[in-house]
Amino acid sequence: xEHDTGGVSTLSTKxxxxxxxxxxxxxxxxxxxxxxxxxxxxxxxxxxxxxGQCGACTVLVDxxxxxSCLSLTASLDGTEVVTAEGLGxxxxxxxxxxxxxxRDGLQCGxxxxxQVCSAQAMLAEAAAGMPSHVTDPSALADxxxxxxxxxxxxxxxxxxxxxxxxxxxxxxxxxxxxxxQRAAATGASEEETS
Amino acid sequence: MRPFTxxxxxxxxxxxxRTVGATDDGASAAYLAGGTNLIDHLRLxxxxxxxxxxxxxxxxxxxTELEDGGLxxxxxxxxxxxxxxxxxxxxxxxVSAAMLAGASxxxxxxxxxxxxxxxxxxxxYFQDPSTPCNKREPGSGCSAIEGLGxxxxxxxxxxxxxxxxxxxxxxxxxxxxxxxxxEGPLGERRIDFADLHRLPGDHPxxxxxxxxxxxxxxxxxxxxxxxxxxxxxxLRERASYAFATVSVAAALDVxxxxxxxxxxxxxxxxxxxxxxRRAEDALRGGPATHEAYAAAIAAELxxxxxxxxxxxxxxxxxxxxRRCWTR
Numbered sequence: 001x002e003h004d005t006g007g008v009s010t011l012s013t014k015x016x017x018x019x020x021x022x023x024x025x026x027x028x029x030x031x032x033x034x035x036x037x038x039x040x041x042x043x044x045x046x047x048x049x050x051x052g053q054c055g056a057c058t059v060l061v062d063x064x065x066x067x068s069c070l071s072l073t074a075s076l077d078g079t080e081v082v083t084a085e086g087l088g089x090x091x092x093x094x095x096x097x098x099x100x101x102x103r104d105g106l107q108c109g110x111x112x113x114x115q116v117c118s119a120q121a122m123l124a125e126a127a128a129g130m131p132s133h134v135t136d137p138s139a140l141a142d143x144x145x146x147x148x149x150x151x152x153x154x155x156x157x158x159x160x161x162x163x164x165x166x167x168x169x170x171x172x173x174x175x176x177x178x179x180x181q182r183a184a185a186t187g188a189s190e191e192e193t194s
Numbered sequence: 195m196r197p198f199t200x201x202x203x204x205x206x207x208x209x210x211x212r213t214v215g216a217t218d219d220g221a222s223a224a225y226l227a228g229g230t231n232l233i234d235h236l237r238l239x240x241x242x243x244x245x246x247x248x249x250x251x252x253x254x255x256x257x258t259e260l261e262d263g264g265l266x267x268x269x270x271x272x273x274x275x276x277x278x279x280x281x282x283x284x285x286x287x288x289v290s291a292a293m294l295a296g297a298s299x300x301x302x303x304x305x306x307x308x309x310x311x312x313x314x315x316x317x318x319y320f321q322d323p324s325t326p327c328n329k330r331e332p333g334s335g336c337s338a339i340e341g342l343g344x345x346x347x348x349x350x351x352x353x354x355x356x357x358x359x360x361x362x363x364x365x366x367x368x369x370x371x372x373x374x375x376x377e378g379p380l381g382e383r384r385i386d387f388a389d390l391h392r393l394p395g396d397h398p399x400x401x402x403x404x405x406x407x408x409x410x411x412x413x414x415x416x417x418x419x420x421x422x423x424x425x426x427x428x429l430r431e432r433a434s435y436a437f438a439t440v441s442v443a444a445a446l447d448v449x450x451x452x453x454x455x456x457x458x459x460x461x462x463x464x465x466x467x468x469x470x471r472r473a474e475d476a477l478r479g480g481p482a483t484h485e486a487y488a489a490a491i492a493a494e495l496x497x498x499x500x501x502x503x504x505x506x507x508x509x510x511x512x513x514x515x516r517r518c519w520t521r
Contacts, residue, residue, distance in 0.1 A: 009199045028200035028246070031233070051234055052301060064274075064303045070233045071304070074200045075226065075248050122299060130278040133294040133434065137425060140294075141287040143280035159434035160298020 013077045017042060018086030026073055033057045033068035036083065044084040044113035048162070055161035058114035059083045065121035067160075084113035087120060095181060096120055099174035107165035115161045119175045122157045123149075123182065132156045149179050195236045202248045206377050206411060209249050213407040214379050216245045225249050225409060227270060228305040230297070231313045239323050240314075240330055250306070254411055257281060262417030264371075269308030269410040273363070274299070276307060286415055288424035288443050292366035295428045298435050308410035310363045311374065311390065315401045315465050317357040318342060328354045329398040345437065348498040348507055349464040355398030358462050359391060360437050365461035366426055368469045369443040371416035378408040391466030398465070420447035420455060427514035428461070438462035440510040444518035448482040460494070460511065470494045484516065491515050 009028045014021065017040055024039045033050075036042040036059070048056035050069045057068040060082040088094035093101065097116055106112045126132075126149050131140045134156045139145035147153075154172050163171065203209035209225065216223035221244035226232060228250065235241040254268035257279050265285065267276055276282055277293040297305065319325045319337035326335035338346055338356050346356040372387035390402055404410075424445035430436040441461035447454040456477045458470040473494035480486050495508050 008197050011200060028198065029195045029236075050237070052230055055298065055300060058300055065300045066304050067230075067300045070230050070301075072200075072226065072229055072233060072248075075202075075229070075250055118300065121303075125274075125299065128278075130274070131283065131290065131294060133291075135294075137287065137291065140290055141283055141422070143283050156434050157299055160300045 011074050013073050015073075015076055015078070016080045018082055024073070028072075028074050030073045031069055032059070032061075032066075032071040032073050032076060032081065035073040036068060036081070042083055042085060046110055046114060048111070048114075053162075054111070054114075055118060056111050056114040058118045058161060060086075060117055060121055063121070063124070065118050082117070084116050087116060094120075096123075096174070096178045099178045099181075100171070103170045103174040103177065104167070105170040105174040106163075106167050111161060111163045111165075115158070115163065115171055118158060118161045119171075119178070122154075123175070123179055126153065126157065126179075149176075151176065154179075196239070196242045198236075198243050198246045200246050200248065203252060206249075206252060206254075206409060209247055209252070209409055210377060210379060210407060212245070212247050213409075216247075217407060221245055223247055223407075227309040228272070229309075230301050230305045231309065235314065238321065240321070249409065254308075260414065260417070264414060264416040264418065267307055267413045267415065269412055270306045272303055273297070273305045273307065273310060274302040277302065284422070285418040286366070286370065286421050286424065288366045288369065288421065288426050288445060289363065289415070291426035292362040292441075292443060295426060295438075295441070296362035307363070307413055310361055311367075311410060311413070312402065312404075313361055315357050315359045315391075315394075315398075317345060320357060329357060329394075332397070332399045345439070345462065347464050348495070348500055349460075349468055350393040351465065351499065352394045352396065352398070354396055355394035355465065357394070357398070358464060359401075359466050361467065362426070362428065362438065362441060362461060364391070364467035365438075365441050365459040366424075366443040367413070367415070367459075368467035369424070369445055369457040369459035370421055373414040373416070374410055375412040375414060376404060376408045376410050378405055382411075383408070388469060394465045401465075419445075421445045421457075423447065424457075425518040427517045429510055429514050440507060440514060442511070442514040442518050444515070446482075446518075451482055453477045453480055453482050453486070458490075458494075458515075463498070463507070463511070472497070487515060488512060 011028045012025050014023045036045050046056040048054035052067045052070040059068045088097045134152050213223040223245040224243035226248045254270040256268045258266045273293045277290045283290050317338045319327045325337045347358050374385045376383050426443045428441040429439045438461045443459040445457040460468040473490035476490040476493045
């Protein structure tokens with residue numbers, strides 16, 4: 001619902017953030033990143049470049065990774081947003097968050113919430129068989145081909161998240177560990193049910 | 195960002211009505227789809243609008259088959275979804291490959307097909323409002339011609355503008371038979387892809403031939419023919435997430451050692467995605483050899499006008515082209 005308040009338009013938008021329904025009234029120009037940080041106090045999404053180039057603001061909208069700095073809140077009415085806080089808490093880290101700790105996949109930590117959100121969605125994309133730029137051309141042209149999540153695949157798929165500390169090697173290791181653990185868990189549960 | 199109003203369009207007709215209505219009131223209007231280019235430009239002040247018409251929720255996201263084996267792709271389908279679509283991967287691998295070579299996973303999840311076609315042709319000066327730029331402010335001058343010109347256009351540039359089109363997808367589409375379907379105040383219009391984008395000439399502020407209120411609804415890619423044998427190669431300054439220094443989309447039909455047919459698009463070389471017709475003509479009917487491919491690229495680049503800031507760009511075209519042929 002739009003209100004005109006002397007030149008600046010405001011709007012009410014309903015979104016669910018980390019499982020909690022929120023209704024916020026905001027300037028129509030407000031990005032999701034600013035809504036999260038300045039309206040809702042959800043500060044894990046970081047403002048790095050504010051131009052969609054660094055990935056520090058990456059969050060999940062309806063399960064898909066996006067850069068929240070280029071997402072307009074007004075356009076997201078009715079969506080579900082998940083940030084790093086929604087994946088796990090300090091007392092109860094997600095498997096991926098724990099892997100980042102175990103592998104030292106961070107130094108200053110500024111890019112880490114975005115890295116974790118991006119990796120969470122990226123693992124789902126790979127599990128769904130989505131190809132990447134480094135996928136072999138014959139496999140790209142064959143949707144039934146099996147996809148192996150090699151280190152090269154992980155690096156390419158994570159290229160939208162910059163880390164100026166250069167923790168890339170350990171970030172890749174953390175994601176590789178998580179992929180392997182999840183694959184093993186899926187295999188084990190399939191064995192149980194068969 | 196300068197203030198604007200936000201309106202969510204309920205249908206294509208509703209979107210057009212709102213845009214035409216705004217123009218009738220003397221106001222400006224802009225369509226919002228994925229927003230990856232527009233929101234950035236609104237924030238930088240490169241683009242201003244009185245009314246933002248959000249079309250991103252319109253039901254134009256399907257990929258369906260044409261009778262000739264081609265595909266109709268809804269203009270609001272997301273780049274990531276189309277790149278991963280089984281029919282696109284099987285029939286037009288060059289389209290999937292081109293999109294996967296562009297931007298990042300996050301941006302491909304947001305960016306739409308129609309929006310990809312309409313991202314602004316640009317250089318670093320266009321993105322920097324503190325500098326003169328004929329594309330941003332007609333008549334203000336071009337900072338790139340004698341400035342940082344690593345990415346300046348090689349083909350079809352003018353004294354007013356030397357910027358290049360940034361899209362990877364469009365390079366692949368330039369090499370295929372593509373029709374862009376748009377809705378405007380006068381109804382539907384079907385545009386040959388080759389006629390969508392402009393060379394700069396004296397009006398670099400105009401990237402496309404679209405009227406301001408026209409909305410892309412569908413992209414039709416005609417029957418695959420030999421497009422199943424197609425590749426996309428991109429040369430850039432880092433391995434991922436960077437614009438092309440040069441890119442090549444190629445589809446090749448070789449029969450008995452001869453080039454029965456060929457399609458070739460070049461990216462990063464011109465104000466619009468460049469269909470390399472001279473190279474195609476040089477190859478068609480001739481031997482399918484490395485020498486012939488190299489000669490064809492050289493023939494295409496006879497029209498190139500490299501400037502001192504782009505000394506290696508012409509030779510850059512040959513490596514990705516070669517890799518298209520050999521893999």
